[in-house]
Amino acid sequence: MKILVAFLGLVALAVATPTVSPSKVVCYYDSKSYVREFEGCIYPAQARMLPLDLDPALSFCTHLVYGYAGIQPDTYKMVSLNENLDIDRNHANYRTLTNFKTKYPGLKVLLSVGGDADTEEEQKYNLLLESPTARTAFVNSGVLLAEQHGFDGIDLAWQFARIKPKKIRSTWGSIWHGIKKTFGTTLVDEKEAEHREGFTALVREMKAALNLKPNMQLSVTVLPNVNASIYYDVPAIINLVDIVNLNAFDYYTPSRNPKEADYTAPIYKPQNRNELLNVDSAVSYWLTSGAPSNKIVIGVATYGRTWKMDGDSEISGVPPIHVDGPGEAGPYTKTEGLLSYPEICAKLINPNHQKGMRPHLRKVTDPSKRFGTYGFRLPDDNSEGGLWVSYEDPDTAGQKATYAKSKNLGGVSIVDLSMDDFRGLCSGDKYPILRAAKYRL
Ligand SMILES: *[C@@H]1O[C@H](CO)[C@@H](O)[C@H](O)[C@H]1NC(C)=O
Numbered sequence: 159m160k161i162l163v164a165f166l167g168l169v170a171l172a173v174a175t176p177t178v179s180p181s182k183v184v185c186y187y188d189s190k191s192y193v194r195e196f197e198g199c200i201y202p203a204q205a206r207m208l209p210l211d212l213d214p215a216l217s218f219c220t221h222l223v224y225g226y227a228g229i230q231p232d233t234y235k236m237v238s239l240n241e242n243l244d245i246d247r248n249h250a251n252y253r254t255l256t257n258f259k260t261k262y263p264g265l266k267v268l269l270s271v272g273g274d275a276d277t278e279e280e281q282k283y284n285l286l287l288e289s290p291t292a293r294t295a296f297v298n299s300g301v302l303l304a305e306q307h308g309f310d311g312i313d314l315a316w317q318f319a320r321i322k323p324k325k326i327r328s329t330w331g332s333i334w335h336g337i338k339k340t341f342g343t344t345l346v347d348e349k350e351a352e353h354r355e356g357f358t359a360l361v362r363e364m365k366a367a368l369n370l371k372p373n374m375q376l377s378v379t380v381l382p383n384v385n386a387s388i389y390y391d392v393p394a395i396i397n398l399v400d401i402v403n404l405n406a407f408d409y410y411t412p413s414r415n416p417k418e419a420d421y422t423a424p425i426y427k428p429q430n431r432n433e434l435l436n437v438d439s440a441v442s443y444w445l446t447s448g449a450p451s452n453k454i455v456i457g458v459a460t461y462g463r464t465w466k467m468d469g470d471s472e473i474s475g476v477p478p479i480h481v482d483g484p485g486e487a488g489p490y491t492k493t494e495g496l497l498s499y500p501e502i503c504a505k506l507i508n509p510n511h512q513k514g515m516r517p518h519l520r521k522v523t524d525p526s527k528r529f530g531t532y533g534f535r536l537p538d539d540n541s542e543g544g545l546w547v548s549y550e551d552p553d554t555a556g557q558k559a560t561y562a563k564s565k566n567l568g569g570v571s572i573v574d575l576s577m578d579d580f581r582g583l584c585s586g587d588k589y590p591i592l593r594a595a596k597y598r599l
Contacts, residue, residue: 174337181562181599182569184377184403185592187212189226190252190275191576192243207576209254214588215575216258217594221401222267223313223379224255225574227303228276230284234292236271236300242272245307266375269304270313274381283317284349287356293363296553301367304374311368311375313403316357319347320383323414324432350388358394365398377401378456382408386440402449403571405457406440410548412465412484412495419465421477422548424529425561427503428477437558441565449564458558458570460577460591462497462549467534468578469541475522476525477548485545491577498577499591502549503584506533516543527557552594559598 162467191207216222228239238244244252256267274281286292304312341361347353361378368374375399382405396402407423421428433439437456444454464485471480484495491498497505505519519533531554537544550558559570572578572592582588 175439182220182455182570184220184221184223185215186223186225186574188574188576189243209251211580215592216262218592222265223270225270226275227269227271231279231282234286234295236296236303240266252307266310268311268313268377269309270315272317273315274441280317284353285351293360297363297367305371313332313377313379315379315381318384318389321385334498340403354389354391357389358391361395361398375400379403379405381405382579386443392444392449396449401454403454403455403457406437406441407457407459409435411463416483418478419481419546421529422463426528428529452568454567455569455571456558458555458595459550459573460499462502462547464495464497464545467537467544473536479546481546500579500583502547530554552590555591556594556598558597563599569599
């Protein structure tokens with residue numbers, strides 16, 4: 159009896175103990191998905207994602223991040239990159255998204271700037287950081303833009319210079335070295351220190367301006383292959399931001415690494431790889447610099463990166479593997495080297511073994527739960543049709559959420575909703591990647 163009472167007491171205690179602040183699920187919405195082209199599709203409507211399609215996702219999201227606003231090169235003002243879509247009366251997607259707060263009152267909707275969507279005169283991201291007047295113009299216009307459309311804050315997805323792609327083994331060394339150079343799009347930043355200081359100042363100024371408004375949040379998104387240790391002065395900015403989104407993926411991409419494919423977003427370092435190019439290493443930088451773990455959110459990509467396997471690719475499919483440039487564009491996303499999760503999942507099955515269709519992709523899971531899933535299809539006798547894909551699926555998304563939980567992190571972000579299976583074509587469930595991540599937090 160005593161034992162029973164003690165047991166019931168414990169249960170009561172467990173129930174009464176308030177849970178630590180609930181985990182964040184930060185959902186990115188790429189506004190470009192709205193205008194995704196759909197020629198050639200049998201079901202045109204499947205390509206385009208309407209804001210209404212977001213509804214089934216939003217009960218799982220704590221934050222919705224609208225991607226992306228940009229910077230006007232001459233004035234340094236923060237502006238919509240597509241006013242017709244974002245603001246004008248016909249679509250007014252800014253307002254449509256912030257209006258979701260009526261139905262989901264806990265939801266915070268942030269307006270993100272940058273995110274690699276702002277490609278005109280990219281040098282402006284550096285120049286702005288060098289000029290106090292430019293920063294002021296940016297901050298004032300940004301806060302106004304967010305406030306006018308009912309956003310709960312701003313996310314800075316700053317377009318800093320990228321880490322140069324590195325060789326990860328020497329076999330193909332000398333040949334590929336020459337080729338890589340011609341693909342190199344990375345600018346070397348000769349004013350790193352100045353840009354680090356400028357960004358700290360920008361965060362401080364943005365926070366001060368947002369503080370004048372009620373309940374406005376500030377977050378930062380560290381874009382893939384930005385070296386955070388160069389640009390993010392953690393002790394100086396961490397108390398000013400509510401969330402740090404680490405887009406710890408795209409460590410290998412067909413445009414950066416056209417001749418060699420590898421896991422795009424491993425949680426831990428696979429053997430013989432650069433020790434900095436994985437989720438755990440990205441997280442450690444922030445934690446060891448003193449960031450409270452609950453501000454850190456790790457990004458889960460809802461797409462895969464694809465490369466062409468050719469006659470020289472190792473037939474085992476095991477990465478790192480020799481490949482020959484980006485894989486073919488998908489029917490919906492229409493971008494070489496990129497497939498959304500539903501596009502990949504369609505390739506994993508070919509139920510009718512239809513004539514003329516390529517054989518399905520062989521999926522290789524990772525029992526260690528450390529590196530991720532990949533799929534591949536060997537080229538045919540004419541060296542055609544080979545494909546190698548590194549991607550996130552509901553299982554690996556769940557593993558990332560489990561990792562976040564084990565480290566007491568703030569949660570996960572889903573980048574982005576339009577490339578998750580928002581129609582439920584794979585398994586019947588809408589947003590399977592988002593759901594899997596949410597359930598493991
Ligand atoms: C990032 O910068 C630090 C400090 O300059 C450097 O030690 C590190 O190697 C860089 N990381 C990568 C992945 O290049």
